[in-house]
Amino acid sequence: MKRLVSCEYNFDNCCVEMKFIDGSMIAIDTIAVENEVARNMYERSELDYLIYNAPLEYADLILNGDPEAYLKTVTEYKSLYYYCTSRSPVIGLRL
Template identity: 35%
Template structure:
């Protein structure tokens, strides 16, 4: 069965005042993701963390999609690998 949670999102926004991404669904429910706690569970570098924060500011729905799918660590690892290649060839 296909997971369609992302299809049911009406709106998504990062609230910098409280550090949550707030997600509203078609059924009226709201999900709040505390970014600090999500990121504390990841192995990150300054570069991968900065990339995550840019997503929060510019494309919070992508941040939510990765968090809901459990793909954030892979994203950070890819960013760090790309950064290493840039620095060391």
């Protein structure tokens, strides 16, 4: 079993990179994963959240988990109309 030294998102090549104690490295091309797994902007947003905020959990999901099942479980589908008509302080638009 290899010991993980670091796991971080590299903005230059859009990869989540995992570096191990023996010098080996695994790079996950996040754009390719999104093109294969995410079916819409909501699912891409969920993956983006993991990429930027929890790259280790993202890598574990892609390498060991079932990303399609994960996205079906966590994705909330809310239309722009929802944000425009709600009293959300984030967006003050009204239709």
